[in-house]
Amino acid sequence: MTVQSREFEIAEIEKTELPGHGVRYDFITAENQRIGVIHSRTGRRDLFVCPPEDPDLVAITIHLNEEEAHNLIDMLGGSQVVADMNHLQQQVEGLAIDWLPVLDDAHAANHTIGDLRLRTRTGVSIVAALRDGTAFPAPDPSFRIEPGDTLVVVGTPEGIETASEIITSG
């Protein structure tokens, strides 16, 4: 039995019942390795990886308690946030969310958000700035944009296009 999971670009996740034990989720990576998680009824999470030469056989199983599972989720978290945001974007019609990188030579680099007047000019809001893996949610107009930042913006698709141009070339 196969369910379409809530991922978008990544491989399809397969869900399989393990009667008397729990549920198994797995998918095959681009490098042809099967990887998955077993949710056992006792609450344990087992992460397993299969070798490319025999995707039927488990090569390594890692038993994770709840805390360890959360640690792993945190470590892998970035992409999940992106996937969830993508999902949101698909669900709300007319609303677009995008990640706009600030290149070294971009107009917006070393300007404050207030300087750009993005909201006035395009209706687009900067909801977060990402810098070196740290997120600055809801930055003030006085927030200084640096080269290498990524700006998370929300608005209409056309507004975001204009905003992207402003950020790049003013």
Add this chain to the structure above:
Amino acid sequence: MGDPGLLFLELGGVIVLLAVVARLAVRFSLSPIPLYLIAGLTLGEGGIVELVTSEGFVEIGAGLGVILLLLMMGLEYTASELVQSLKTTASSGIVDFVINYTPGFVAGLILGLGVIPSLFLGGVTYISSSGVAAKLLSDLEWMGNRETPMVLSLLVFEDLAMAVVLPILGGIALGGALSGILVSVPLALVVVALILLAAHRHGERLSELAFSSSDEVNLLTVLGITLVVSGLTERLHVSAAVGAFLVGISLSGQAAHRARELLTPLRDLFAGVFFVFFGLQTDPGELPGVALPVLALAVVTGFTKLFLASWAGKRQGLSARGSRRAGALLLARGEFSIVMAGLGIAAGAPPELAAVAAGYVLIMATAGPIAARLVKG
């Protein structure tokens, strides 16, 4: 109670023997069942030491062991898992039954055990040991393997089949004549159907009522209900084992979860006593006489399980290697084969049935784990 001192000495001796034997099994990653059986064979009639005072207690303990084994089996599965397994594995489940039940039945007829004991021997060779399979899955870390869901579904199907076969066998054993069979078999099936229907309709409410935040209350409630239902079904000639299985299926959610944890130690104790008791009932002197037929039966039913795995595996698109691993997991026969034979003996089968079943399980419960490790390479 004649002499409490002697009683405790004997019981303590039996349990210490179980402990030593279980430790050996853990050390060599083997199933403890064949070792428990050997422990039972060395005691009792015709063995090295004879138990006198505690035999009555051991007999009751063995009965509790069967009930707990079946209760735990029922608790393992939720009703939805059973339905799902029935749907997905019906055809391989039926093939499994046909090719693994028939050899035991035919062997029983050839050995001249009689028709009814042969029907029980069919059950002995049919049912794989879910205990051995579960232990191998966790020891070898095969739970994530692609063939594992197929193996588990087949085991569920076998357990369900047993819930149907046991009352039929009980009815036949009881009815004897055709007229008796015509009455007692349908009666047994109606009782089973009624309990299943009640479980389906009211299982959740029953589970909520049974659950308590106190472990003590949980343990006593579940054990009490199980014994009462088992007693009732036994009186209706359906077999106490089936009653216990049906209680296990009826309980779900938190009540089932806690009951599983609380009852596991009890099950381990009394199932151990049951295997020893079965060994006690078996006359070791009978074993050499049946050795060759048992060996032949083991070889034939070993191949039929491997064939089943490769046939079912191919239909599910498994690799040949995956199917071989599935076959090795299904190969072992253990606790439920002994339960089958034990019920046959209780229904009046000749002592040869005990000897054949004991010898057969000794081979199969040892061969399964060895085969699995060989396949792993």
